[in-house]
Amino acid sequence: MAPILDVRDLRVEFPTRRGTLTALDGVSFAIEPGEVLGVVGESGAGKSMTGAAIIGLLEPPGRIAGGQILLNGRRIDNLPHEQMRRIRGREIGAIFQDPLTTLNPLYTVGDQLIETMQTHLDLSGGEARQRAIGWLEMVGIPAAAQRVDSYPHEFSGGMRQRVVIALALCAEPKLVVADEPTTALDVSIQAQIIALLKRLAREKGTAMMLVTHDMGVIAETADRVAVMYAGRIAEIGPVREVVKDPRHPYSTGLMASIPPLDRRVEHLAQIDGAMPRLSAIPPGCAFNPRCPHVFDRCRVERPELLETGATRAACWLYDPASEKQAPEALRHG
Amino acid sequence: MADDIAMRASGAPPPHASDASPPRASGASPPRASGATPMLAAEELAKYFDVSRPLLQRLLAREGRRILRAVDGVSFEIPKGTTLSLVGESGCGKSTVARLVVGLYQPTRGRVLFDGQDLEKARAASEQRRRMQMIFQDPYASLNPRWRVRDIVAEPIRAFGLTRDNAAQRERVAQLLAQVGLSPLDGEKYPHEFSGGQRQRISIARALSSNPEFLVCDEPTSALDVSVQAQILNLMKDLQRRLGLTYLFISHNLAVVRQISDRIGVMYLGRLVELAPAETLFNAPRHPYTRALMEAIPDLDMTGRQRVPVGGEVPSPISPPSGCPFHPRCPLANHRCKAERPALIPARGTPETVVACHAVEEGRDGAAFTPMDQRPPGPRIGTTATAL
Ligand SMILES: Nc1ncnc2c1ncn2[C@@H]1O[C@H](COP(=O)(O)OP(=O)(O)OP(=O)(O)O)[C@@H](O)[C@H]1O
Ligand SMILES: Nc1ncnc2c1ncn2[C@@H]1O[C@H](COP(=O)(O)OP(=O)(O)OP(=O)(O)O)[C@@H](O)[C@H]1O
Ligand code: SF4
Ligand code: SF4
Ligand SMILES: [Mg+2]
Ligand SMILES: [Mg+2]
Numbered sequence: 259m260a261p262i263l264d265v266r267d268l269r270v271e272f273p274t275r276r277g278t279l280t281a282l283d284g285v286s287f288a289i290e291p292g293e294v295l296g297v298v299g300e301s302g303a304g305k306s307m308t309g310a311a312i313i314g315l316l317e318p319p320g321r322i323a324g325g326q327i328l329l330n331g332r333r334i335d336n337l338p339h340e341q342m343r344r345i346r347g348r349e350i351g352a353i354f355q356d357p358l359t360t361l362n363p364l365y366t367v368g369d370q371l372i373e374t375m376q377t378h379l380d381l382s383g384g385e386a387r388q389r390a391i392g393w394l395e396m397v398g399i400p401a402a403a404q405r406v407d408s409y410p411h412e413f414s415g416g417m418r419q420r421v422v423i424a425l426a427l428c429a430e431p432k433l434v435v436a437d438e439p440t441t442a443l444d445v446s447i448q449a450q451i452i453a454l455l456k457r458l459a460r461e462k463g464t465a466m467m468l469v470t471h472d473m474g475v476i477a478e479t480a481d482r483v484a485v486m487y488a489g490r491i492a493e494i495g496p497v498r499e500v501v502k503d504p505r506h507p508y509s510t511g512l513m514a515s516i517p518p519l520d521r522r523v524e525h526l527a528q529i530d531g532a533m534p535r536l537s538a539i540p541p542g543c544a545f546n547p548r549c550p551h552v553f554d555r556c557r558v559e560r561p562e563l564l565e566t567g568a569t570r571a572a573c574w575l576y577d578p579a580s581e582k583q584a585p586e587a588l589r590h591g
Numbered sequence: 592m593a594d595d596i597a598m599r600a601s602g603a604p605p606p607h608a609s610d611a612s613p614p615r616a617s618g619a620s621p622p623r624a625s626g627a628t629p630m631l632a633a634e635e636l637a638k639y640f641d642v643s644r645p646l647l648q649r650l651l652a653r654e655g656r657r658i659l660r661a662v663d664g665v666s667f668e669i670p671k672g673t674t675l676s677l678v679g680e681s682g683c684g685k686s687t688v689a690r691l692v693v694g695l696y697q698p699t700r701g702r703v704l705f706d707g708q709d710l711e712k713a714r715a716a717s718e719q720r721r722r723m724q725m726i727f728q729d730p731y732a733s734l735n736p737r738w739r740v741r742d743i744v745a746e747p748i749r750a751f752g753l754t755r756d757n758a759a760q761r762e763r764v765a766q767l768l769a770q771v772g773l774s775p776l777d778g779e780k781y782p783h784e785f786s787g788g789q790r791q792r793i794s795i796a797r798a799l800s801s802n803p804e805f806l807v808c809d810e811p812t813s814a815l816d817v818s819v820q821a822q823i824l825n826l827m828k829d830l831q832r833r834l835g836l837t838y839l840f841i842s843h844n845l846a847v848v849r850q851i852s853d854r855i856g857v858m859y860l861g862r863l864v865e866l867a868p869a870e871t872l873f874n875a876p877r878h879p880y881t882r883a884l885m886e887a888i889p890d891l892d893m894t895g896r897q898r899v900p901v902g903g904e905v906p907s908p909i910s911p912p913s914g915c916p917f918h919p920r921c922p923l924a925n926h927r928c929k930a931e932r933p934a935l936i937p938a939r940g941t942p943e944t945v946v947a948c949h950a951v952e953e954g955r956d957g958a959a960f961t962p963m964d965q966r967p968p969g970p971r972i973g974t975t976a977t978a979l
Contacts, residue, residue, distance in 0.1 A: 301788025301816045317783070355787045355814070356731045400682075401907035412642055415728050415810075416681025416843075438787065441813045442728070444681045444843045445887040447905075449898040471788075471816045472844075474889025478898070501891070515818040519846040519888060522870065524828075526850060528821035532772040 261288035262330055262433050262465035263312065269324035270304075270311055270489075272536070279536040281307050281320065283489045289433070291463040294456070296480030296497065298471065298512070300533045303486040305469045306355055309435045311335070312467070313352045314342040329433065348378045351426035353436040355469075360422045361410040367394070367421045368406035371428055378429035393424040396454060398447050416442045423451060427458065434458070437469045448472075452479050473516050477501055485509045488533055488544035495569025505588060506571040508545045543574065551575060553582040628707040629668040630805050630837040631692060635701035637861075638662040638687050642909065659909050661687040663861035664701070666935075671804075672835040676848045676869075678884070679858035680905065685841045686728055688858075689807045692839060693725045705805070721751040724803040726811045728841075730791040734782040740793055741778030744768065747801035767796040770826055772819055787814040795823060799830075807839045812847060824850055845888055849873055857881045860908055860916040863935060867944035877938045877946045877956070879921045915949065923950040 270282040282304045289295045297305050310316050312327055314334065327335040334345060346352065354360050362370060371390035375381055381389065387406070394402035397420035410418055419442040426434060436455070440448045456479060458464045468479060476483060476497065483500040485493040485508065493506040504510050511529040531548040540546055543556040555574050563570040564577055566584070575584035643649060643656040662684040669675045677685045690696045692703050694714045703710040705723065713719040724747070727733040734743055744764045747753075754760055765775035771792035782790055791814045798806060808827075812820040824847065830836050842848050848855060852869040857878060865878040876882045883901040890898065902920055906912050915933050918924040927949050938944040938951050950956040 299816060301792075301814065301819050302786040303816075306786060356729075359731070398905060400905040401909065404907070404909070407644065408642070412640075414682040415686065420681075438814065442681065442810070442843075444679065445845065445884065445889065445898075446901040447681050448843075448889070449887050449900040452898075453900075471814070471820070472889070473817065474891050477891050478889055512816065512818050515821040516891065517817070517821065517824070517844075517846040517850050519849065519891075522849055526821035526825055528825060529818045532774070535774050535776065 259290050260331060261290050263289040263467070264328040264331075265308070265312065265325070266328070267325035268308070268311060268322065268327065270307055270316065270320055271323040272320050274319075276537065280323075280539070281489050281536060282311065285325075285486075285489075285491055287484055287491065287494060289465040289467060291432075291465055292459045293482070294459055294466040294468055294480045296476040296483040297467060297469045297486060298473070298476060298483060299486030299492070300488070300508075300512075301471075302533055304489045305486055306437050307489075308486075309352070309437050309467060309469060312433075313346050313350050313435055314339075315346075315352075347374065347429055347431070349432050351429065351431035351434045353423055353426040353434070353439045355437040360425065361418060363410055366407045366409055367413070370421075371406075371424060374425055375428050389428070390424075393428050394421070397421070397424045398450050416444065416447065419443060420447070420451070427454075430462065432464060434464055434466045435469075436466060438471070439468070440470065440472065440475055448475065455479065473501060473513070485512065488539055489536070490544060490572060491563065492545065492573075493569050493571040494563065495566075499568040503568055505566040505569055505576065505584065506545075506573050507549045507551050507575075507588065509571070510588060511548075543572070551582070551585070551588070553580075555580055555582075627670065629704075630671045630706060631669045631839065632704040633665055633667050633688070633692060633701070634704070636662055636665045636688065636691055636698050636703065637700035638684075638691055638696055639699045657909050660861050660911065661908060662691065663911075665858070665861075665863050666701075667856055667863065667866060669805075669837055669839060671837050672831065673853040674831070674838040674840055674851055676840040676842065676852040676855045677858055678842065678845065678848055678855060680884075680901075681843075682905075682908070683858045684861040684908075685858060686809055689725065689809045689839065689841060693723055693807050695725075717751060721747070721753075721801045722803055723805045723807070724798040724801060725807040726794055726798045726809060728809040728813075730787065730794050730814060731782075733794055734790060734797075736782050738781070739778065740768075740780055740782065740785075743782070743793060744778070744797045744800055747797065751801050753801060763800065764796075767800055768793075770799070771796045772822055788816065788819060791815060792819070792823070802834075803836070804834075805837045805839075807841075809841045810843070811840075813842070813844070820847070827851065845885070857884070860906060860911055862916065862947070864917065864948070865944060865946045866935070867941070867946075871941055871943055875941050875944070877941060877944055877951050878917075878948050879923055879950070879956070880917050883920075915947070923948075923956060925949075 266286050268282055268285040272279040272281055285308060299305060311322055322335050326333055368390050371393060372386040375386045375389060391402045391406050394406060399405055399417060399420060423439055440451055459466055470476060480497045483497050484491050487508050493500060493509045501513060504513050514527045517526055529548055534540060542558050543561050546552045546556040561572045561574045563572050566576045574580045638661050640659045640661055642659045665688060679685060691698055694710050705713040741764050744767055745760050748760055764778055768775050768777060773792055795811060812823055840851055849869060855869050855872045856863050857865040859880050865881050876885055886899045887901060912919050914930050915928045918928040933947040933949050935945045935947045938946040939954055
């Protein structure tokens with residue numbers, strides 16, 4: 259099947275006075291119709307940046323400096339602004355990490371939904387209003403018919419988040435880029451939203467890029483998962499393998515840091531140290547200063563994604579030609 | 592910015608070394624700690640919002656005022672050196688409670704005592720304001736976009752006159768940024784140059800910079816990956832152990848709540864429905880809503896178990912149901928529940944828990960009350976799957 263979204267060797271740069279920062283470096287992945295790709299990784303790794311590049315909303319001076327983005331086989335990374343604006347909303351629905359930037363404080367949530375639908379779908383005012391109420395119900399806003407005329411500030415954080423989700427979905431796009439869509443939501447509403455997203459993927463063949471820190475949401479929703487670190491993909495593969503049996507040392511550390519639900523621990527597992535700043539990414543493997551398995555080659559040569567048997571990981575331990583091979587503990591999570 | 596609680600103090604007194612707070616109480620403390628003044632006490636707190644439509648529209652539609660009861664009579668105490676967490680459905684009033692306890696909202700009813708002193712009086716003194724800080728749910732809205740990060744973090748230090756020595760200030764800011772996993776060099780940048788999680792860490796660093804003793808944390812780690820989240824939670828626990836900090840913590844992530852809390856309050860529609868020591872709440876949740884909430888936790892083990900959302904309609908805080916507000920969704924509801932609002936009283940069987948439920952009081956939650964670890968897998972009583 260031809261993928262709906264195809265990202266090839268994407269590179270995003272930020273020119274600054276102190277030199278050019280590379281925020282994304284050689285990011286490639288594809289999403290098929292009806293598929294949900296989960297994207298996880300270190301805070302600041304470039305997940306939102308990847309989403310922003312796809313929907314054509316990179317914040318200047320950020321710019322795509324290399325690679326291609328294809329939607330249904332057509333390049334969209336080099337389209338003029340006006341054309342991209344039409345694609346956004348109609349063909350790509352975006353759910354941003356920050357609900358306040360998407361919602362206009364001066365208009366009621368109902369008006370914003372109605373406007374979006376009328377821009378992209380052929381609907382009368384009355385029909386659009388009915389649908390707006392329907393969407394609010396679908397994302398679990400209580401007394402939707404009463405609250406459709408509320409302004410964003412009259413809603414709680416989680417309610418605003420759900421309005422943003424409704425806005426992204428209401429024009430029935432083919433691709434949904436969802437950046438932390440459920441972080442502000444309680445587990446019950448979260449379950450409802452996830453069921454809604456999965457149903458859209460299954461029934462309408464919507465492709466979805468789902469960025470989240472919530473591994474529970476990933477485990478339930480994603481088909482495949484990409485793990486990002488310092489502007490690169492560290493590991494990518496089927497959800498079960500990446501979450502339960504990760505092969506890249508960063509992914510292993512990440513999954514080990516998930517707080518347990520069934521007991522209290524005094525000190526939570528964490529990966530010591532911090533991700534390098536964009537201006538100081540070390541040569542070779544970007545994870546090498548924090549990696550417990552680091553060896554000479556890691557400090558010189560940058561690893562490409564290599565087959566590990568279950569996933570693909572950017573780690574020299576999986577190159578048969580390396581002087582050091584993955585220890586048993588890494589091969590079987 | 593209106594919601595900036597680190598308001599400027601003119602001629603603030605020199606810093607008080609406040610590191611000599613009492614040691615952390617071991618384990619969970621009872622709701623009424625013996626004698627010692629709690630860090631914070633909320634007494635019958637309520638906050639109503641007027642969400643009426645404009646007058647003309649109201650007249651045309653012949654409707655009255657609409658009052659939304661965001662918080663409706665909430666009482667609790669937080670002993671010094673301990674953590675109370677609030678959990679509950681989105682929109683149940685957690686952030687409103689947070690804003691009430693730091694004085695950003697005037698209560699419609701009830702009052703807040705900060706270290707035994709009426710909050711309004713306490714906030715008149717800058718030294719008292721210094722002792723309380725808040726990390727906001729929305730890390731975007733709470734950072735001034737035109738300020739460099741180092742100035743944002745240093746602002747409380749300056750406002751409260753903690754040190755006037757520039758080198759010492761720089762040093763402290765660098766240390767705070769490093770503590771939250773950022774580089775001291777990041778201080779030169781502006782908020783928009785950071786990712787969501789990095790901004791959240793900036794607001795944590797800022798909240799810590801005035802050496803507060805009481806910290807209100809509204810979803811402080813929601814934008815962080817699990818490894819950075821673990822670093823922040825470890826930092827918070829460490830500060831509590833070393834300096835005796837007191838936390839009011841709000842999160843939807845129940846695994847995180849379990850790691851950080853001494854006691855947990857479960858809110859529903861503006862009220863506390865259960866308040867218990869953390870481990871008791873997880874091992875023996877009593878209120879039907881608490882139990883339903885536990886069922887809805889996502890399943891990391893990919894057993895294929897279907898998550899069970901809390902069944903039924905989420906009620907509206909504008910016209911809350913009669914009697915027990917959970918009754919339209921509760922499998923144990925009977926006619927008493929529809930008529931009479933249950934009081935928050937010690938629970939049968941787990942008296943360290945206070946719970947507002949007739950069924951628990953009457954002892955007819957029996958079959959449903961099985962500790963988590965003894966329960967069979969699969970859908971259980973207390974919930975019905977919502978058809979989606
Ligand atoms: N306007 C900008 N100028 C310079 N650097 C920027 C800018 N915006 C973002 N960055 C940097 O780009 C990197 C990637 O940011 P991005 O927002 O994509 O991270 P993320 O993976 O979404 O993180 P989080 O999980 O915290 O949201 C970060 O290191 C951030 O500091
Ligand atoms: N300024 C306001 N004006 C009108 N209504 C408000 C206002 N602030 C909050 N509310 C309402 O009060 C209720 C409680 O909101 P609050 O923000 O306290 O919820 P919350 O428990 O923090 O939810 P979330 O988990 O989604 O953040 C909601 O119904 C909300 O719509
Ligand atoms: S390439 Fe080397 S440093 Fe990088 S993750 Fe693999 S072992 Fe560690
Ligand atoms: S009081 Fe009645 S309706 Fe309310 S939770 Fe208890 S059993 Fe259910
Ligand atoms: Mg992000
Ligand atoms: Mg809130």
